[in-house]
Amino acid sequence: MRRSGKHEAGFTLMELIIVMSIISILAALAVPRFTAAIKSAHEAVLREDLRVMRTAIDSYTMDKQKSPQTLDDLIQDGYLRSIPEDPITHSKDTWVPDTSDAYSSVDQTEPGITDVHSGSQEVGSDNRPYAEW
Numbered sequence: 367m368r369r370s371g372k373h374e375a376g377f378t379l380m381e382l383i384i385v386m387s388i389i390s391i392l393a394a395l396a397v398p399r400f401t402a403a404i405k406s407a408h409e410a411v412l413r414e415d416l417r418v419m420r421t422a423i424d425s426y427t428m429d430k431q432k433s434p435q436t437l438d439d440l441i442q443d444g445y446l447r448s449i450p451e452d453p454i455t456h457s458k459d460t461w462v463p464d465t466s467d468a469y470s471s472v473d474q475t476e477p478g479i480t481d482v483h484s485g486s487q488e489v490g491s492d493n494r495p496y497a498e499w
Contacts, residue, residue, distance in 0.1 A: 411453040433478025460485030
């Protein structure tokens with residue numbers, strides 16, 4: 367049995383426009399949330415990397431009675447396996463070590479690196495630059 371042209375199977379242009387509109391609305395709602403979730407994940411990794419490196423700097427300073435002169439000193443002496451990649455800049459070379467002439471312990475013999483920060487110029491979700499974390 368043949369169908370006439372009016373009863374052929376398929377979607378009308380109006381149905382397609384409605385479906386595309388619904389998909390566009392859902393995408394418009396999902397993309398900002400996805401972007402925020404990615405940023406939050408990168409910030410969590412940055413916090414953890416900073417905590418680990420700061421702990422390694424403190425341990426090195428207390429054990430050796432001197433601060434590390436470079437971040438590579440932490441690797442050479444076994445306090446870190448490797449310098450982590452900055453999750454914001456996606457580079458291992460952008461960490462900014464803080465050096466100080468102040469001593470962390472009474473027995474410390476040399477000043478050196480006392481802290482480390484991200485080299486990123488971006489601002490975090492707490493409205494502070496990552497370089498200040």
